[in-house]
Amino acid sequence: MPNAVLTYWKLHKVPILLSILCGLLYYTFAYHLQRSDFARMFGLYLGLFILCYKLIQFEKWNYKFLLFLGVVFRLVFLFAIPNLSQDFYRFIWDGHLVLLGENPYLYLPVDLVGSSEIIIPQAGYLVEGMESLSASNFSNYPPLSQLLFGLSVWLGGGKILGSVIAIRLILLLADLGIFYFGRKLLKFVNKSPHLIFWYFLNPLIIIELGGNLHFEGVMLFFLLITLYLIAINKWMLAALPMALSISVKLIPLMFLPLFFKALGLKKGLIFNTLVFLILAATLLPFYNPAFAENYMATLSLWFSNFEFNASIYNVVKSLGESLDLKPWELIKSYGKLIPLIVIVWVGILSLLRKNSSQHILIQSMLFILALYFFLTPTVHPWYIITLVALCIFTDYRFPLVWSATIIFSYTAYRDPGTEESMGFLIIEYLSVYGFLIYEIFKHGSFKSLIPKKYRGKGVNPI
Template structure:
């Protein structure tokens, strides 16, 4: 009896750090949502909140772990998503486009073949998505979409319209086929009057599911699963999943699943998952070099991934032909990915636009070759983490939610220094139009990553014991 009482007391004591940390994590996420909704220093709140969660994770891992730790982490992760569900999306209006695309497909029409303002789809309008345009009103927009190449005409065409909450309502969708299937599935179960809530709820559930996957995989690799709170209780994840419902959370889950299966030597399944992830958001294609080897049969995963990605487009190509490209060419041109002129904020500090374009291409090839060379020399999660993070630092995209997969990869790889990159993206997002400031912010994030990486490498070269620097495991990241 005494032994049972002692065991019960020990269990309660081990649960205290998790419960206290969970309360802090939930409070941080609530504060982040409230600050963003009120526009009260939201980016500073995100940075401080992330550092607080990092401190909580570090503190918890210094204490013995209870038997139901993973369950507790997942439970608190669900609580962290609740504040975002209480209001409409905050950081962007992308979720309204998701709702529209799903609704259009349920009607038997392709979102690649029509723009949201097209009068041919007037019957699908409702007051939530179109507060200023009823089904009986004429928008003046008809016919198949045409995306101009002229930058000025493109900017005018893609400007927001006050009659609808859908962004870029005069151009077709940009989202790939698996993302479209996801939108359709959610739309099937969501009444029109619910607006974006269905997508927010599913995105929140996906974030919790990724938490369970990360914690379980960390435990399987004999690492402390409590480090999963850096994703689970992250104010960034709360803001972009349960609140903004960004599809990037689905891409993050698929990327993590691909890395997990790759570590278990399942190249075909890995390729399928990676291809599906790329058909949710194109960025996972950047990870292909990490799964490529110069050895025989070393290209199985990339070939399956590319084949899967291409196969998802076949039904849409058969239905609408070249319209399947949607607004992608216009987006790449408008956002600067096509010519490099308005990207690479770090390189923009020292190079003119033309030289920047060449430097970006050269660096991208060098990073890809390094990832191929590092294949099987380090855990696949580590390669994917720095490869994805390097791509974000190199291209410095405008939208910070692109960094969601990087957060998950940083947790899985045990490379938390890379969390500096998505945080820098939020600060740069708030500095839109100030190119020098954006470049300096991203440069600071790169400096954090390089400093910690150098310290870790120095510790490894000295040989014994754990690597120096910020790491989530006593040895190599998984």
């Protein structure tokens, strides 16, 4: 046994040392970092990205070793209170309401503080933690997310740290599922299975899911199951995980029209019908006449009131300021335009592309979501996790570049007033758009975005 250990050490000495250094950087990130200290954050993040690249480079065929590291790096955060996002306070708040049998879509947290009818443990602390913006709006997390919040609070014994640990373990299980189905799906699209580590070891994924407790990982887990089941021709069964994916995060709703070409018109119609029926079933426990109004009121804020780390919106905003347009009116008008543009884009990719190929289907999903994030006024770092996961099944790598540069969005928190730095945002988006343009020309000057039968026949490139 000692000889085997010594031999392994000799063969893998450098990766092991890099792994130890990586673990120390994650420990510092989890327990010794303030969100306002961007200089330290950037140094840690840069170091982690370089180490991630080197570990994959050295050990990309050593699946057990890299899988073990991915799990260990996530467990480093296990007892840490998230330091870059306060969303988890709202998760725990909603989870308490679910456990009490109350509907989380019907109450504003600020109205329940001090309530004698509905008593939330540590209510004042949770409301203070989630901050006024969240506390003064209705919950916008879909039904399955709410049930997972309730499960986390129950598993955590109603305590904040216990609930945080429970959420982390749920997200870890989801990431392990992504690893498992991701490798299987990579083989279906003729990609090397080691590419899954660009998701599993990516610092953005580990920090924003394992560290800051966002549920994009659970959504992705169900989405990859959907894609895998469709790949093996079990499309009716795939409707269940697709509905569950939407019931965690609404983002996959945008992908549903693609399945009319992916499965054929008849099967696509049946598939989408089943998805909506299952989705409706997940809504039933929370049904209330006021539900739709409250939920849509909160959801609309993301298009018409909030702005953070935007790209195209900031260009439009600058042009509007030069024309003396009022910013609050501009964002409301711009917010109404985004859904229309995205709907048209989804229609184009759904009608013109041959999405029956798994590779093309995932690529269409990638470009639908990319356009949406390029247009939207709010792009938090964890939003692009879905892009990172999807891109490894395609020939495009611009989301990996974005996963490295999106750290610049955290410069907004250097000051208490959340003031964004346009200089850093320009660096972020020039890197992303520049690499995207390079990749589009590399893969055939837009030809990879349209089916071959339309090329050279007078159809303008998308």
